Structure formats: structure tokens, C-alpha cells
Amino acid sequence: MKNGFTTSFNQVSTSYKTRVQGIGKYGLLAAFLLICIALSVLTPRFLTVQNLMIIVTQVSINALLAFGVTFVIITGGIDLSIGSMVAVTGVVAASFAHPDTFPVAVPLLMGLLAGVAFGAFNGFVVTRSNVPPFIVTLGTMTIGRGLALILSNGRPVSNLSDSFNFIGGGKVLGVPTLIILLIVAFISCTIVLRKTVLGRYMYAVGGNEQAARASGIRVGAVKMAVYTLCGGLAALAGILLTSRITTGQPNAGAGFELDAIAAAIIGGTSTSGGSGTMTGTLIGALLIGVISNGLDLLNVTSYYQQVVMGIIIIGAVVLDSLHNKTNA
Amino acid sequence: MTSDTILQVRGLTKTFSGVKALDDVQLTIRKGEVHALMGENGAGKSTLMKILIGLLTPDSGEILFEGNDLTTGNVGDVLKRGISMIHQEMLMIPELTVAQNIFLGRERSGGLLRWLDDRRLTEKAGALLEQMGVAIRPDMPVKYLSVAQMQMVEIARAISNNASVIIMDEPTSALADAEVATLFRIIGELTRQGVAIIYISHKMDEIFTIADTVTVLRDGKYIATRPAAELDIDTLIALMVGRKLDSLFPVPDGVPAGEVMLSVDGLGRRGVFADISFEVRAGEVLGIAGLMGAGRTEIARAIFGLDRISQGEIRIRGKRVVIHSPQDAIGHGIGYVSEDRKGWGFIPGMSVRENLTLASLRKWSSGPFIRDKQERDVATAMMGELNVKATGPDQLVTYLSGGNQQKVVIGNRLLAQPAILILDEPTRGIDIGAKAEIYRLIHQWQQRGVAIIMISSELPEILGMSDRIMVLAQGKQTTMLSRHEASQETIMRYAMHRDRDTGPTGE
């Protein structure tokens, strides 16, 4: 709610704002490090190179999805269908990945194509109709799940070639391929967001769609690009998951969208659009992964894990809303 | 303290994180006067008002209300003692009725669980509104009211509160002329009953129409208090900005206008405007005047491709064009600065630099990648040219004053190098210093051969800047005046023109 006071009250609000932004930006990193330190003290198993590598590996799939959904949320949208896209693209890729059928590039391309097409469909419906993205992607979430079941007859697609299984399950120079791909994706997404015209337009569209239009930005094209990009990243996640567990599961990725959105929001992406960073999202995803891994190491039951996770998400959104209030 | 002094403020100081928002400020309000509080944005008016109504506590100084100390009161105390504020942006509950809003928080039902006596409230509110001479149904939910009507309800709320001091912050910013007249009549009645009005406005003509006394603040300091009758505009501006502005408007230099950049022929949008024909030449300013709702903004929106037109044609450099979207318009070299700065102007979460370069970003990039250094250089140069007051190119636009935000929006359009620039209320809500700068900028770009269309409700601005003036009434063009033909009176006459034979739709 705006009122006449905040607008004309620059001095106070500025100092208050910088303070809150400070919490949002560095508070997350601080919280992350604090949790890491706490876990290191609680269990000697936590702070080992091998365990850290495992955390990053486990986080990578969610992080890829979170990167995609960060793009979408920055433009003021949302994509709930990413979990289903993981299943569809995984099943599609697996169908082409049986040994001695196609070269490994084929399942990769087919999976990516499926994700890009799915994302583009989301973008098309969102831009061509007045239906809010929440509803559109809620619908395609269900459609996607159905497609995955249809394509696989409700059964996992297994017996995949070794070269395919290497993509998400192998190691290069002792480093799991998932970590390498995560780093590549992180850098690429950061560049898109920070250094390209498209990235700038994403912030503009999410920050003030009308003003973006008045500046000559093709808002529809930006949204289309964003949902397609999100679909591509979800496909990558789906292919990697399939490769990691060596089977295309039609029920894979259920609920992944919420973890991914949580990572983005914990990472400071504003649900009202216009702000967010890939670094924040990565830290958000790592935070979720570290907590999950740490509590497993401590043999804490998953019930408590859920409670902790919920508290962190709410905390992040409260920070976000504080931040927004001062922008009003 | 004389006997008719109702509110006295002395030595008031308030500091926010080291910055003095108010520094030893004084103010004396007498019963039954309209006391204008003047100053540029950031002069400390709002801080002072917030302290008066108890939203902020001063660091030092005293506030005497009818001789009692009010310095540490909270909002409730102040209200009870009779100081009310009419807010710039209405603070009402849209779903509740007029009567419920007027008596909100003071229903006096005798307990939370008792029935609210709605009928009694409605009767009381109805009587009050009638007494004020405004025709608003007290049982109407507030969401159906116009802005002007809501303002009347706010005033009714203040009166019902037995307010002896009413603060009005830019009360006419959203009112049409007839509504302003009603407001002034009510203010007159209130002052006759001894109510004092503290009146904040940027509009000089209003101040000289209704104010009895004027107090000027500048940079948080008290500057002067004078009877309005002893002031003229130049003196008042000099007090506010601390220097004498040579002239608010740049002197026309008589450079002949160039080729016709934009011409519009028989333009119409069903039910909104019709038969609009004009042309603008390179290096010319075409002013568009008219009352609120006359169709000025709608014409600009249609030319910029935000609304569809239903008849007529648009030519750019003599060639007929079809414009369906802002992208089309921008492609034809049209830039548009909306009257709604927050809605259509800038991206609040972005820096000054990012906002400036947004419309021209393709120019400062190679392929998909932005050339960071060039972008920064371009933005910094434009900030210099526009004299944008910011801590640097990376400061967020939200934190700038309205005038500087407006400069950024204009800079954004200018960097796209438009051949035709449409400015809709370019100085609305901007303080006088920034206004002068924006006029200077318009003049500069005019000299560089840009064709400029300027829509404005402020007649001095229209008269001071335009080479030609088109006047609209009820969606139709009533005249086209040259600079030397035009005067406030002629413009108003044409703006009030009522054509009884054909309706405003003009199919």
C-alpha cells in the first residue's frame, strides 16, 4: 500500500532501504556459511572434499531448474511445469538412449528439443492469452505429467547405453560431470542475465512492463524467450537426472518445481518480478542441498528437514517483502 | 502569541541519518486563514507535516496547539485535538461506504460486538455532505467515486472530526477545473467558520487565488513568511529556489521550422476523439491544451500505438504509416513520455544508467552482448546533459526526486534519437527548478531539429513553450492558435467550447 508519506520521504527510506538490501544480499551468504560451520562442528563427515562434491552433485539438478525459473520469475512470471518437463524430457531422451541404437547426441538433442518445445508452448500461451502464468503452467504441469506417462506407458524406460549414462553419472579428471555442467550452466546463465540485451530486457519487463513497452521492448518476445530458455534448462535437468539414475522415470521430477522456485526465492529473486541474480539462486539451491545433506548425515528424520526448509523459505520471502515495501 | 494563533511551531529540527530534513523551522498558523506552505521537493514540507500530525517526533523544537504542547503526541492525540490531513493519495477503504469511511475508527458503537448503527452514520454523513454542497450519496461504496469525490469525502471526514486545522497536500493534482472551483468554495466556507487550512501546492496560480499567507521553506530551513498580497510570482520563486531565475521559459530564437515530420489527418478513436488533424515540423513545438478528459492523452497514446485508431491516417515525413504497437512507433522515430511517470516511465528496480539506455540498448551492444563501457559512458554523458542529480549512474531511479526521474525518462527517449517526441504533462508534480531545466532541454532538442508535441494542463507552460497550440474540447479539435494569437483567455474559451449539435463521439 502506498501513501503520500513514503514517496516524499527520501532521506529515511534510502538509509532504511540500503540496510534491508544489505540483509537480503549478504544475509543469505552469511546464513549459508553459518549453517555450513554449524554442520562442520556437528559432524566431521560434512567438511570433506568428497562430501562437498556430493552436495554439489545432488544440488545440480535443482540448480539447473532454479536457473530457468529465475529467468521466468525476473520477468514477473512463474513456471510450475518444470518438474513435469523433467519427466517428459527424461523419458524422451531415454527412449532414444538404448544401447546400439542411436549415437549419444540423438537422445540429448531429442530431450532438449522436447524441453524447448514445451517451454515455447508455455510462452506462447502466456503471451497470447490473458491467463496468468500460474494457471497456464499449472495446466501444462498436468499435461506434461500425462505426456510422460503416455510416452512411457507408465513404466520406467531403462536399459540405457553407457555413453548416455556417462553424461550425468560420469567423472572427468575426478570431477563429476554434473558439477562441470552446473558450473558451465551457471556461468552461461549469469552472462545472459548480466551481459546481454535479453537479460536487461527481462529485468525491464518484470520491473515495469508498461515502461518496458514504452521503451520499445517487444515484451511478448522477451517472455517467449524466457519460457523457452526455462524449458531448455529443464530438459538439461531431465536428461541429467535420467542419466544419473540410468532410467527415464515418468514420475521423476514431481515437486521439483517447488524446490526450484524455493531456491530462486531464497536467493533473493523477488516474486513480484524485476530483481534476482543467478548467484543468489545458486546459493539458494546450495543452501537447500546443504541442509538436506547435513540432516541426512546427522540421521535426522525427514520430517524435521521439511520443517527447517519451510522456515527458511518463509524467512526468505519475509526479507523479500521488507525489501519491496521500501521500494513502494 | 496573538489570540487568534491556533498553531505555533518553533525551532523544529529533525535529522535522518545525519541529514537535517528540518533545521530550526518555524510556522505560525492563525484561525481562519489559508496558509500556503511552499518549497521545492525536498525542502522539508512533508517532514514538517508528518511531525504536525504526529507520525514523526522532532529531535528538538516545540509545537503549540491552542497553547498546549503537542510535540510528542501520536496520531490519535493529534486527531482528537483537531488537526486533520487530506492525503495526496487517498487513504480510504474502497469497499466501505462514504459514511463508513467518514466515521471510520469513530463509530462509537459502544463495544466491538455491538451492531454498528449504519443508518445513523449514513444520515449524519448525508447531512454533512449536503452542508458542504456536494452531491455524493453517503451510502455509496467509495470505490465508485471519482478522485475528486473521494477528496470531498476526505474533507468531510476532517470536518466531522471537528478539525480546526486541515492540511491539504497537493489537493488539486487530480482535479478538473470545475472540481477545483468546488474545492475552493468549500475552503472559503471552512475558513469563514474559523478553520485554518495549511495548503501545499506547486501550482502558483492556486496559491495566489486562495492563500492569505505564504511560508517558504528551502533545504529544510525556514526562509520567510509573507502575506500573499505582498508577493508576486517572481519574488516567490526567488524565495523558493534561493536565486532569481532569469526566466522560466527559454526565449524563442526564431529559427524557422523544417520539414513536416508528422502529420495527422482526420484521426479518430470511436467514443474518445474524432477529426483530429495537425502537423508538426522539425524544430517546432506543438502544444496541445484542453481540459482533463478532452482527449489529449488519448491522441498521444493512439499515435504511439498504445491504442487503436478507428479512422484517419498518420504520415511521417509525408509517408503514410500504420502503427499498431509502440515498437512500430519507435521504429518510425517517435518517442513518448507519458503523463504517468510511475506507470509508463521508468523501471523502479533499475539504475539511472539502465533506465537511460533501455530504449536504445541495441545501439550500445554487439550482437546479444551489451558493451558495458560504452553504455556507461553514454549514460554518464546523458546524465550530465540533463543535469540529473544522483549519486552516480548506478543509483536506483526510485531514490531520485520526481524531477530527476522525469529527466531520466526523457533521457531514455532522447538516446533513441527520436525525430518526433511526444511529451505528456512533462512537468507534472515537479518543483520549479527542475521545471526550468526541462524547459531548457525541450528547447535544446527543438533547436536540434526534433519535432515536439507537448501536452499540458498548465497554461503558462503551454504559452511559454509552444510555437503553435492546438486546443481540444470533448474529443474534438476546437482551434489551432499561433504563439502570438494565444493567451490564457483564448485557450480557456476554446477549451470550454461546447458543441451542442454533435456529440463528442463524432462518428
Added chain:
Amino acid sequence: MKRIRIATLSHVLFAVLLLVGCNQSTSSEKGAGGGSKKLVVGVTMLSMQNEFIVNVHDEMAKKAEAEGVDLITVDAERSPLKQVEQVESFIAQKVDAIIMNPCEVEASSPAVTKALAAGIPIINVNSETSTKPSAFVGSDDVESARIAMKFIAEKLGGKGNVVMMHGYMGQAAQIKREQGAREILKQYPNLKLLAQQTGEWDRAKAMSLMENWIQSYGPQINAVFAHNDEMGLGAVKALEDAGLKSKVIVVSIDAIPDALQAVKKGTLDATVFQNAEQQGSKAIETALKAAKRQAFEKQTLIPFQLVTTANVATFLKP
């Protein structure tokens, strides 16, 4: 990374769509069937995204076709609330019998009560509810876990450390499989339960869980008991990646094709075969008898079989 469900809206939408779809399909078939009145059986399954359940259902469909019965199948998507609603709509449609593959012991019970109150026989397949249905067809889950854990105990010579991966906590299969495992653990005091955690029946989650356990306990782990094959295969993958598979025994339940392949390859040490075909066909048989008011078995238990490298060939379909 546990799931959080916000899918109430989608569930409602989905249920409506399903019901609309079902109504149409049955009415059209009835029309086509002409004069002879076909029996109609409503089937609600725990989740059609679970391979074993799909197998049970496929067998039911086959059997129903052979017997000339109409099946209306709906997917409860693991939601007991939805399942109860589905049964309510079966009752409203006046089906002749209901087969329910319950989502939960307690939460799916109202469905049984309601069906019985409406005089429609209800048969639970595969897992149980706390309220007794007209008949139960399935296998005693407790027994499957006993078989699996016993295999581990014998392999380890009654001594060693075991970790256990649970299914969704609170589901009948999880509760019973845990119960069976604990019975055996009690008989072998030197067999220690090192850690336990839910893998939510999911391969990817189980893989992450196993990775974390390897970090925690490393070579201390001698055996893994997973409540289903999906999780067992996830554990196998994590152990293989860590180079520990040769040192750790992994046993799970269900004998899905993937698991049989793994047993054949020797990566999964054993699985327990639960006979989906028999559960499916017996469920239909019982439902038909009940619908025709003939005598029927109150409880049909299909025996489990342990699958190891020695006998895996007989379970592999060509």
C-alpha cells in the same frame, strides 16, 4: 529436498476431469452392449505412476476383458482424500463392486465404510486399511520384509550393520515392511540397524540418501534393505559410484523388470517377487463373486518368492 504439495486445485480439477471421462466411457459402452447387463467394477489405484501398481492393474484389465466386465479405473495419485472421493463417486454411479488399492491405512478407511454402508462390496488389493473390507487380495507385506531381511542376515552370518530405506512414511507397505524387518533384526542381536530414512519410493532420492550415508558411515555399512526396488536400485547406483558395491549387500522388494535385470547382472543381491498378475486376477475374481452374491474368500494371500541370481532366470520374461 522433500516435496511440498500445493496441488489441491489441480487434484480437484483432475478428479472432475477423470470422473467426467469415466462417466462417458461407461455409458457409451453400456449403450453398445445392447440388452445384456454388464457388471461394472470401479477401481481406484494408489498411483498409476508406480510400475508394480500398473502391472497389477494391467492384469485386472486383462481378466476383466476375459470375463466381460466393465472396469472404471481412476488414479488416486497417492492422495487418500482423493481416493475417498473417488469411491464416493463410484457409489453414486452404483457400480456393482469396488476394488481399492489403498493409499493409506487410516485415511483410506472411510472409503471402505462408505462402500459397505451403500451395500457395495469393496475389495482391497495389495495393501490394507484399518477398516475391514469385504475381502482382501494381496500379499502379507510383513512377510516380504521378513524374507528380504532374513536373506541379509544369512548372507552376513547374523552379524553386521544394516541401513534401511523406508517408503513414504505412514503407508501400509512402509509400516508392514518395517515391521517385518524389525522382527528379523530382533532375532539376530548382532545385526545392527545403523541408520534409517525415507527415500519416498524414489530412485533419485534414494541415490542421494545413499550418497549421504556413504559419507556418514562409509565402510561400516554391510547391507542395505530398501522397501522397494526403485530405492534399492538407487542405492546400488550410489554404491557403484563410490566403488563399494562389492562390499555391501543390497536387497529390496517388488521384483520389477529393472530389478530382475540388476539381479541377473549381480548388482542387486536379491529382490522379493510379489505376484502382480495373481493379485490382479484374484482381485477381479473376488470382486465378481461378491457382485454376483456368490461365496468368496475373505482373504486371499499370494505368496512371495525370493529372487536371487540362482533363480532369476525363471522370473525374466522373454
